[in-house]
Amino acid sequence: MSAHMPSDRSFQLLEVVPSRMENSPAVARRNWPDETKARIVEEALAPDVNVSAVARRYGMSPSQLFGWRRKAIAKGQVERREEPGEEAGASGGVIEIGIAGATVRVGPMVSEDHLRRVLRAVRSA
Missing domain, CATH: 1.10.10 (Arc Repressor Mutant, subunit A)
Structure with a gap:
């Protein structure tokens, strides 16, 4: 009729975590x-x-x-932004570069890699 009770009257606590059980439903991803x-x-x-x-x-x-x-x-969806280095100067001025009949104006927030790509493109045009 009833379950056998141990003589020392102890019990066991079982914790069931549904996400750890086999065949448990997957947690919805955002x-x-x-x-x-x-x-x-x-x-x-x-x-x-x-x-x-x-x-x-x-x-x-x-x-x-x-x-x-x-x-x-x-x-290529975004470009890593970098702080201007100390060599950019505190004035925050614009540098003008004349190349192949074009003028490229560069501000202090332009990274060196980006400037190289622009100058290569102007030279090859």
Whole structure:
């Protein structure tokens, strides 16, 4: 009629975690809209930003945001922004470069890699 009770009157506590059980339903993944992803990645690419803090603000894992950034940069969807170096000067002036009949104006926020690409394009045109 009733289950056998151990003589020392002890019991065992069993914890069941549904996500760990076989055949348990998969936890639903969040589906981030592309516009939201782009906005979060853009925010995470700003100079002097703490990517982990941005991730926490949106309730996501920092590794997920670092992955989104890496993929967006690799696909060419965004470009890594860099602080101007000390050699850029405190004045924040614009540099003009005359090459192949064209004038290229460069501000202090332009990265060296980007400037190289622009100058190569102007030379080859």
